[in-house]
Amino acid sequence: MSDTTALATLAAGLLAGSIKVVDLTAPLGPETPVLYLPPQFGNNTPNVKVHKISAYDQDGPFWAWNWLELGEHTGTHFDAPCHWITGKDLPENTTDTIPPQNFVAPVNVIDRSREAAENPDYLLTVESIQEWEAEHGAIEAGTWVLLRTDWYKRNGSTETFLNADENGPHSPGPTAEAIEYLIGKGIIGWGQETIGTDAGSAGGMNPPFPAHNLMHKANRYGLASLSHLDKLPPKGAILIAAPLKFVQGTGSPVRALALLA
Ligand SMILES: O=C(O)C(=O)c1ccccc1S
Numbered sequence: 277m278s279d280t281t282a283l284a285t286l287a288a289g290l291l292a293g294s295i296k297v298v299d300l301t302a303p304l305g306p307e308t309p310v311l312y313l314p315p316q317f318g319n320n321t322p323n324v325k326v327h328k329i330s331a332y333d334q335d336g337p338f339w340a341w342n343w344l345e346l347g348e349h350t351g352t353h354f355d356a357p358c359h360w361i362t363g364k365d366l367p368e369n370t371t372d373t374i375p376p377q378n379f380v381a382p383v384n385v386i387d388r389s390r391e392a393a394e395n396p397d398y399l400l401t402v403e404s405i406q407e408w409e410a411e412h413g414a415i416e417a418g419t420w421v422l423l424r425t426d427w428y429k430r431n432g433s434t435e436t437f438l439n440a441d442e443n444g445p446h447s448p449g450p451t452a453e454a455i456e457y458l459i460g461k462g463i464i465g466w467g468q469e470t471i472g473t474d475a476g477s478a479g480g481m482n483p484p485f486p487a488h489n490l491m492h493k494a495n496r497y498g499l500a501s502l503s504h505l506d507k508l509p510p511k512g513a514i515l516i517a518a519p520l521k522f523v524q525g526t527g528s529p530v531r532a533l534a535l536l537a
Pocket residue numbers: 311313349355359471472473474485500
């Protein structure tokens with residue numbers, strides 16, 4: 277099939293409704309949970325604030341609009357390589373310079389929701405990825421890998437979403453070795469449903485926060501706070517995740533979408 281025919285077939289499927297568009301994005305507003313880093317780690321992102329300019333009133337009789345206070349890494353968001361010190365000097369590493377070709381790609385969804393329900397500190401290992409590949413096929417270069425844990429169901433409150441106690445946050449994610457393995461496969465990015473792309477215990481890993489450290493060192497991307505990965509198949513969907521074109525941006529809230537038949 278030629279690319280022209282493939283695109284025409286996609287267009288027909290979208291118009292007929294046989295190609296579905298699935299929203300993978302959490303609601304974004306003042307209630308959106310934001311990452312909390314302990315004081316020794318530095319500053320934090322403030323919560324979203326919405327400031328009314330007008331609402332069909334004396335401030336603007338026929339229109340409504342607002343201005344926002346919004347962190348780059350808030351809600352369902354994209355991590356650019358310059359977000360981490362390991363990616364700070366790489367080419368095309370900011371939200372405004374990443375080639376747009378990289379914002380649309382096939383996606384692999386690894387479902388470890390049962391394991392995460394049994395153990396909030398669940399870590400995805402190389403062996404677990406290889407088991408998944410044996411069942412669903414090899415992870416190909418240029419594709420996304422997303423970890424489904426159903427953690428998005430906790431997104432209604434910061435407390436349940438961050439799930440922290442006196443020992444720190446407890447949420448699932450990848451081991452450093454799993455990220456190294458996926459980088460070796462040539463993936464374009466790593467994503468999950470928790471507040472960030474790393475496990476809650478990632479601060480004590482080697483290197484600390486390996487999904488950030490290693491993915492961005494490889495000039496690859498992250499997606500955090502995704503929702504509804506339970507609506508996606510293990511393989512076969514197309515992910516659309518385009519960050520806003522913030523000049524020299526380290527990341528951006530995104531409307532993450534998936535196309536599937
Ligand atoms: O990129 C993020 O939103 C994120 O998760 C993060 C940001 C800064 C420091 C640590 C982490 S873990």
